[in-house]
Amino acid sequence: MEKTMTRQEALDLYFMDARSKLIDLAAFLDRVDRAEGEADFRLKAFRLALRELERKEPQRAKQVLLTLSDPTTKPIAKATAKAASGAWPETE
Amino acid sequence: MRYIEPHGHMVSRVTDDYVDMATAGCEAVCEPAFWAGFDRSSVQGFYDYFCQLTEHEPKRAAKFGLRHFTWLCINPKESEDVKLADDVLGIIPKFLDRPTVLGIGEIGLNKNSKNEIKVLERHIDLAARHGQLILVHTPHLEDKLKGTRLIIDALKSDKRIQPQRVIIDHVEEHTVKLVLDAGFWAGMTLYPESKCTSARAIDIVEVYGSERIWMNSACDWGVSVPLAVPKTALEMRKRGHSADAIDKLIYRNPLQFMSQCPKFKLSAD
Numbered sequence: 473m474e475k476t477m478t479r480q481e482a483l484d485l486y487f488m489d490a491r492s493k494l495i496d497l498a499a500f501l502d503r504v505d506r507a508e509g510e511a512d513f514r515l516k517a518f519r520l521a522l523r524e525l526e527r528k529e530p531q532r533a534k535q536v537l538l539t540l541s542d543p544t545t546k547p548i549a550k551a552t553a554k555a556a557s558g559a560w561p562e563t564e
Numbered sequence: 565m566r567y568i569e570p571h572g573h574m575v576s577r578v579t580d581d582y583v584d585m586a587t588a589g590c591e592a593v594c595e596p597a598f599w600a601g602f603d604r605s606s607v608q609g610f611y612d613y614f615c616q617l618t619e620h621e622p623k624r625a626a627k628f629g630l631r632h633f634t635w636l637c638i639n640p641k642e643s644e645d646v647k648l649a650d651d652v653l654g655i656i657p658k659f660l661d662r663p664t665v666l667g668i669g670e671i672g673l674n675k676n677s678k679n680e681i682k683v684l685e686r687h688i689d690l691a692a693r694h695g696q697l698i699l700v701h702t703p704h705l706e707d708k709l710k711g712t713r714l715i716i717d718a719l720k721s722d723k724r725i726q727p728q729r730v731i732i733d734h735v736e737e738h739t740v741k742l743v744l745d746a747g748f749w750a751g752m753t754l755y756p757e758s759k760c761t762s763a764r765a766i767d768i769v770e771v772y773g774s775e776r777i778w779m780n781s782a783c784d785w786g787v788s789v790p791l792a793v794p795k796t797a798l799e800m801r802k803r804g805h806s807a808d809a810i811d812k813l814i815y816r817n818p819l820q821f822m823s824q825c826p827k828f829k830l831s832a833d
C-alpha cells in the first residue's frame with residue numbers, strides 16, 4: 473500500500489493525541505506509586521512493555537502486545553470463569 | 565460512502581443504531597452467533613436464539629433498508645460444557661439452509677482450554693461436511709497470541725478446509741501476519757478500549773496491505789461503537805487514502821469474502 477502521510481502530517485494528525493496518552497501513562501504510574509500495598513504481575517509486565525517504546529524500528533505495538541501475551545502453546549486443562557487480566561502472570 | 569458491517573451483534577442494539585448505520589451508507593450487516601453475556605441453560609435457549617437470528621432480526625433490519633445475514637454456532641465461552649455443545653451442534657444443520665445463513669461462526673477459543681479446542685474441531689468438521697464458510701473469534705488480551713496459534717493449527721490440520729473460506733477475526737499487530745501468511749482472511753475489530761483503535765487498524769493496513777482483510781465494529785451489548793467502520797473510513801480519508809482504497813477495505817473486501825456463499829446478495833431479488 474502506498475505511503476499516505478509525510479512524517480510532518482503524521483505529527484500534525486496524531487501528536488496531541490499521543491501526548492495526552494503519554495501524560496496519562498505517566499500519571500498512571502505515579503498513581504500506582506503513591507498507592508499502598510503490593511503490586512502484582514501486571515505492573516511488572518507493564519514496565520517491561522514500556523521498554524519496547526525505546527526500540528528503533530517500527531515494531532513497537534507488536535512488541536508491546538507480545539510482552540503482554542501468554543507465549544506458551546499447550547491448551548489449559550479447563551476454562552475457568554476468571555476474566556483475562558491483560559498481562560501474563562509469568563512474564564520474565 | 566458505502567460499506568458492509570461484517571460483524572455486528574444487532575440483537576443487542578436498538579433501532580436507532582440501524583438508522584445510523586443505514587444513514588452512514590451501510591448496505592448489509594452480518595451477525596455471528598455469540599455469547600449473550602450470560603450462559604444459556606439449555607439447547608432450547610440456542611434454538612430460540614437461532615430463530616431470532618434467522619427469522620426476526622432480518623425483518624427488523626429490513627425496516628431500515630438493511631440486509632441482515634447471520635452465522636451460527638455455540639460460542640467458545642459456552643464450549644467448556646461439551647455435552648451442551650454437542651446438543652447445539654446437533655440442531656445447527658436444521659438452520660443451515662435458511663436463506664440468510666452464511667456459515668459457521670463465531671467459533672474459536674476463549675481461554676484456550678482442551679474442551680474449547682474439542683468443540684472448535686467439531687465446528688470445523690461441521691463446516692467441512694456442509695461446505696460452509698467459517699468465521700473465527702480469537703481470545704482477548706494475553707490469551708490472543710496463543711489462541712490464534714492453536715486455532716490456525718486446528719484449521720490447518722483439517723485438510724478439507726480451504727483457508728480463503730475462513731476469516732479469523734479480532735487480529736492485532738502481533739497476530740495479523742500469522743493469519744495472513746497462513747492464507748486466511750483477517751478481521752480487525754474496532755473497539756474503543758480493547759482490540760484495535762481506528763488509527764491502529766489503518767496502520768495495520770498500511771503495513772500489511774489490504775488483501776484478505778476487513779474491519780468491523782463487532783458492536784454488541786458491551787462498550788462498542790456501531791459506526792466504527794465509517795468513522796475509521798473518515799480517518800483514512802484524513803490520512804490521504806483514496807476513495808477507491810477505502811471502498812475496497814470497507815465494501816469490496818467483505819463483499820468478496822461473503823460472496824463465496826451464494827446466499828449473500830445485496831439486492832432483494
Ligand SMILES: [Zn+2]
Binds near residue numbers: 701
Ligand atoms: Zn463478535
